[in-house]
Amino acid sequence: xxxxxxxxxxxxxxxxxxxxxxxxxxxxxxxxxxxxxxxxxxxxxxxxxxxxxxxxxxxxxxxxxxxxxxxxxxxxxxxxxxxxxxxxxxxxxxxxxxxxxxxxxxxxxxxxxxxxxxxxxxxxxxxxxxxxxxxxxxxxxxxxxxxxxxxxxxxxxxxxxxxxxxxxxxxxxxxxxxxxxxxxxxxxxxxxxxxxxxxxxxxxxxxxxxxxxxxxxxxxxxxxxxxxxxxxxxxxxxxxxxxxxxxxxxxxxxxxxxxxxxxxxxxxxxxxxxxxxxxxxxxxxxxxxxxxxxxxxxxxxxxxxxxxxxxxxxxxxxxxxxxxxx
Numbered sequence: 467x468x469x470x471x472x473x474x475x476x477x478x479x480x481x482x483x484x485x486x487x488x489x490x491x492x493x494x495x496x497x498x499x500x501x502x503x504x505x506x507x508x509x510x511x512x513x514x515x516x517x518x519x520x521x522x523x524x525x526x527x528x529x530x531x532x533x534x535x536x537x538x539x540x541x542x543x544x545x546x547x548x549x550x551x552x553x554x555x556x557x558x559x560x561x562x563x564x565x566x567x568x569x570x571x572x573x574x575x576x577x578x579x580x581x582x583x584x585x586x587x588x589x590x591x592x593x594x595x596x597x598x599x600x601x602x603x604x605x606x607x608x609x610x611x612x613x614x615x616x617x618x619x620x621x622x623x624x625x626x627x628x629x630x631x632x633x634x635x636x637x638x639x640x641x642x643x644x645x646x647x648x649x650x651x652x653x654x655x656x657x658x659x660x661x662x663x664x665x666x667x668x669x670x671x672x673x674x675x676x677x678x679x680x681x682x683x684x685x686x687x688x689x690x691x692x693x694x695x696x697x698x699x700x701x702x703x704x705x706x707x708x709x710x711x712x713x714x715x716x717x718x719x720x721x722x723x724x725x726x727x728x729x730x731x732x733x734x735x736x737x738x739x740x741x742x743x744x745x746x747x748x749x750x751x752x753x754x755x756x757x758x759x760x761x762x763x764x765x766x767x768x769x770x771x772x773x774x775x776x777x778x779x780x781x782x783x784x785x786x787x788x789x790x791x792x
Contacts, residue, residue, distance in 0.1 A: 467666055469673040469723050475751035477763035482674030485759045492560070493680040496687060499559050503590040511562035511585070517541070517571050525584075525607050533600045534585040535607070536563040537615070538570050540578070548579040548781050549617035551605050551637070555628030555755075557658070557676075557684035558589045558597060566627065568761075569773075576774045577781040579623075580615055582608055586633070593690030594702045601637050609647045620785045623651045628676075628755065629684070631657025631718070635704040635733075642712055650786035652716045653777065656726055656754060657733075660705035661685045661698055665728035673723050676754035681725050705729050710740035715784055717745050717776040719769055721752025747772050 474482065492499060492506070514520070519539045524532040552570060554561045563583035570581050584604040587596035605624070612619045626634035631654030641647045660668065663681055671678045686693045689702060700707040716737055720730045730746065737744035749756070749765055757766040 467669065467671050467723070469671065469753075473723055473751060474674065474753065475749075475756070475763075475765055477765055478752065478756045478760040479674075481760040481763075482753050482756065486674040489675060489680060493557070493683055496683060499683070499687065500590045503560065503588065506560045507562050507588075510556075510560070510565045513564040513567045515567055515571060518574050525603060527600070527603055529599070533587075533603065535604055536583045536585070538574065538581040538583070540574055540580075543616060544578045545616055546578070546618050547616055548577060548621045548623055549608055549612065549615060550579050550581045550623045550625055551601070551608060551634070552581045552583040553586070553601055553624075553626030553630035553633045553637070554583060555626065555630040555658075556588070557680065558629040558633075558688040559684055560588065560590070561630075566630075568758075569627070572770065572774060573625075573777055576778050579781065580617055582615075589684070589687040589690075594688055594692065597633060597688075598636050598640070598701055601633050602640055605637055605641065605647055618785075620787045621650050621781070622647060622786070623653065623780065623784075624649055625653035625655070626657070627655045629658045629688075631655050632659050632704060635659065636701045638713060639704060639707060640701055648786040649714045651780040651784040652714050653773075653780070654716070654718050655773065656718065656720045656724065657704075657730060658684070658726060659703065659733055660726075660729040661689060661693070661703040662705070663725075665732070667723075667727040668725045668729065671723075671725040673725065673753040675756075675759060676725060678725055705733060707733075707736075710736045710742065713737060713740070713742050714786065715743040715780065717773075717780070719747040719749065719772060721749050721754065721756055723751060724754040726754065745776065 521537045586600035734744045
């Protein structure tokens with residue numbers, strides 16, 4: 467889908483083109499991505515907040531090593547909070563939990579919640595399944611520590627953006643299939659789902675910020691030897707899922723000119739067809755992560771208000787008892 471200038475919302479057009487130059491450099495080839503991994507992680511993980519508390523912990527992994535996890539709590543801690551596993555984006559290749567601090571602060575100002583975000587293994591370090599294993603072990607840690615964290619055991623949510631949204635959906639599928647944790651609500655914002663990249667919106671997409679070229683490189687690095695094969699599991703690329711029953715209610719939003727548009731609409735349509743409440747808000751003329759690139763634009767403020775409204779509704783209405791989980 468070729469994107470012309472007049473198709474881009476005028477409020478966010480300039481910022482998309484200017485800020486997209488950085489990604490154009492970073493995702494120009496695999497060598498540059500790998501070479502800038504440590505620097506980009508250092509820059510992205512340096513953000514601090516005066517509005518909420520952050521505790522850095524380390525979870526021991528079953529296969530050895532540790533995963534750094536950021537535990538975010540309100541300054542005034544309340545009992546019976548909603549627990550949220552939040553997974554950052556970055557095309558599976560870059561990023562750190564702190565890069566989503568803006569979202570985390572806003573979610574915590576909207577409802578009584580504690581947000582736990584893993585610094586999962588990036589594709590520039592190891593390909594699939596390293597990232598999903600880190601995220602799933604963090605989910606299990608949350609379930610095992612609900613009392614210590616002050617979290618309700620019947621209200622574990624999952625959320626994330628972009629590649630983090632894709633990982634979050636994979637975690638949700640895995641939790642359902644394994645029966646380890648019953649997730650009450652999922653909020654994958656503009657998730658990265660489809661490694662086949664053959665939908666109308668994913669082919670020849672030249673939109674600002676994220677396009678077909680970056681998408682292909684990101685999937686290639688994340689999947690490693692699996693890339694381009696029929697052996698890609700649904701936990702790596704959730705668009706390959708065929709069974710959509712027994713999944714928690716879901717919310718997302720997307721711009722209609724971004725590469726992920728079609729795969730998002732299809733995935734959420736499949737959820738609805740299987741009887742799951744799954745809502746998508748679509749923003750016309752908006753590219754990938756437009757609310758991050760142009761936070762002061764009217765359309766971005768509308769989107770943020772929509773996310774917070776849906777999150778508050780979920781906190782007030784969605785529960786899932788863990789009693790039936792072995």
